Amino acid sequence: MGSMGEGKIETKSKVLIVGGTGYLGKRLVKASLEQGHQTYVLHRPEIGVDIEKIEMLLSFKAQGAHLVPASFNDYQSLVDAVKLVDVVICAISGVHIRSHHILLQLELVRAIKEAGNVKRFLPSEFGTDPARMGDAMEPGRVTFDDKMVIRKAIEEAGIPFTYVSANCFAGYFVGGLCQPGHILPSTDSVLILGDGNQKAIYVAEDNIATYTIKTIDDPRTLNKTLYLRPPQNILSQREVVQLWEKLLGKQLVKTSISKDEFLSNLKGLEYAEQVGLVHYYHVCFEGCLANFEIGENGEEASKLYPEVPYTTVEDFLKRYL
Numbered sequence: 001m002g003s004m005g006e007g008k009i010e011t012k013s014k015v016l017i018v019g020g021t022g023y024l025g026k027r028l029v030k031a032s033l034e035q036g037h038q039t040y041v042l043h044r045p046e047i048g049v050d051i052e053k054i055e056m057l058l059s060f061k062a063q064g065a066h067l068v069p070a071s072f073n074d075y076q077s078l079v080d081a082v083k084l085v086d087v088v089i090c091a092i093s094g095v096h097i098r099s100h101h102i103l104l105q106l107e108l109v110r111a112i113k114e115a116g117n118v119k120r121f122l123p124s125e126f127g128t129d130p131a132r133m134g135d136a137m138e139p140g141r142v143t144f145d146d147k148m149v150i151r152k153a154i155e156e157a158g159i160p161f162t163y164v165s166a167n168c169f170a171g172y173f174v175g176g177l178c179q180p181g182h183i184l185p186s187t188d189s190v191l192i193l194g195d196g197n198q199k200a201i202y203v204a205e206d207n208i209a210t211y212t213i214k215t216i217d218d219p220r221t222l223n224k225t226l227y228l229r230p231p232q233n234i235l236s237q238r239e240v241v242q243l244w245e246k247l248l249g250k251q252l253v254k255t256s257i258s259k260d261e262f263l264s265n266l267k268g269l270e271y272a273e274q275v276g277l278v279h280y281y282h283v284c285f286e287g288c289l290a291n292f293e294i295g296e297n298g299e300e301a302s303k304l305y306p307e308v309p310y311t312t313v314e315d316f317l318k319r320y321l
């Protein structure tokens with residue numbers, strides 16, 4: 001990583017962000033610039049006259065990023081783009097209710113292999129560790145299965161990697177008090193999933209980006225999974241609701257839904273909604289995020305980077321008051 005030049009040792013990797021105008025991607029661009037990396041952002045011609053994306057790309061340029069024209073429909077352009085950098089981070093879409101293009105990354109993996117210069121690739125993961133979800137339910141397992149297809153391709157190609165398991169994006173899960181279909185906290189009543197006591201882990205999206213950029217030059221996370229587990233943010237749904245009630249200064253009316261009822265409600269819903277609800281099922285009824293110890297193939301971000309002042313769930317909730 002880095003190169004010698006004019007007697008000065010350049011230690012920070014050059015970074016290419018793919019999916020840079022996305023929900024997480026734009027935060028990765030910001031964090032990369034803030035942490036002093038030369039930052040390249042893919043500009044796909046397919047965005048055409050999408051003025052919001054163009055404006056965002058121009059704002060990245062104004063902040064010092066380099067825009068790189070390249071397309072998933074033009075393999076050589078991807079090879080040329082990755083040749084410019086040391087590290088590639090992909091934040092391509094992977095939420096069915098919005099957009100899901102995880103498997104497109106196979107082209108990117110092929111391009112990284114051919115280019116041969118990339119010191120580390122961070123594929124679009126940023127959620128539940130898919131390696132632990134081999135028994136996940138249909139149809140939600142598609143997210144984990146697709147992410148595992150990409151992992152397999154990366155590892156077969158011998159590309160150095162870090163997988164970021166970011167757990168719950170706070171904007172979705174804290175905002176909605178863990179209720180599917182909600183992204184704003186209710187002020188009168190709340191639906192508790194099961195007994196509401198399974199622990200989940202919530203991370204503010206800006207913090208996910210900061211930790212991700214922190215790790216790209218860190219040898220401790222090479223070929224490992226970085227789990228984001230800010231200690232104060234490992235909370236059950238009931239604990240999240242309690243924090244909200246404390247801020248609101250009132251109690252919410254609680255009703256609860258059993259596992260069986262929750263699962264039977266899935267039938268008849270749109271596919272994309274079912275995918276999302278299955279994720280809530282594994283997180284809130286099974287506790288899939290916090291019910292295991294990080295083994296030797298993983299590291300925990302708040303331990304590696306204690307200097308990052310992460311946002312607590314309580315502080316995150318204050319913006320909704």
Ligand SMILES: NC(=O)c1ccc[n+]([C@@H]2O[C@H](COP(=O)([O-])OP(=O)(O)OC[C@H]3O[C@@H](n4cnc5c(N)ncnc54)[C@H](OP(=O)(O)O)[C@@H]3O)[C@@H](O)[C@H]2O)c1
Pocket residue numbers: 018019020021022023024025042043044047053072091092093094095098099101104124125126127128166167168169170172
């Ligand atoms: N743990 C959680 O709670 C949670 C929540 C949400 C997301 N996630 C994960 O975070 C990652 C990023 O998700 P996101 O919600 O930030 O994504 P997003 O905003 O929906 O989309 C990200 C980018 O994907 C690119 N994209 C979309 N369609 C494309 C296509 N047809 N061809 C090429 N590129 C395309 C676009 O890049 P351009 O900038 O080039 O247009 C878009 O900006 C995913 O892996 C997702 O599973 C996790």
